[in-house]
Amino acid sequence: MIEEQQTWELRLYIAGKTPKSVSALNNLKRYCEEHLEGKYKIEVIDLLLHPQLAEGDQIFAVPTLVRKVPVPIRKIIGDLSNEEKVLVGLNIIPLRLD
Incomplete structure (x- = not known):
């Protein structure tokens, strides 16, 4: 669960x-x-303006959301x-096993 x-x-x-x-x-x-x-x-991060930043998080498609912390x-x-x-x-809510 979410730490306070x-x-x-x-x-x-x-x-x-x-x-x-x-939309994203x-x-x-x-x-x-x-x-x-x-x-x-x-x-x-707009990769049209900063394409070099894609490498750090290994971005191969956009839009991509990266959770850095936690x-x-x-x-x-x-x-x-x-x-x-x-x-x-993102592990904000647990997977339901219905």
């Missing part, structure tokens, strides 16, 4: 202001406000429109 004092550090890699990039950022902001209120930082690092590729997939992928 921890600030989540999230990095979203995009390539310009494409519909997928805008809007979805991410909404999920963070709902589930991590006041406990997150989002860094947006560790371990986790990545999610796409527009982040599937809320459950994103929350489970």
Whole structure:
């Protein structure tokens, strides 16, 4: 579960202001406000402006979300429109075994 004092550090890699990039950022902001209120930082990196930054996190597709903190690092590729997939992928909520 979420540790009370921890600030989540999230990095979203995009390539310009494409519909997928805008959607991914809007979805991410909404999920963070709902589930991590006041406990997150989002860094947006536009690879059209800073292509050299893709190598550090091994980014091969955009948009890609990288959870830097808490560790371990986790990545999610796409527009982040599937809320459950994103929350489970980031380990914000546990996987339900229905």
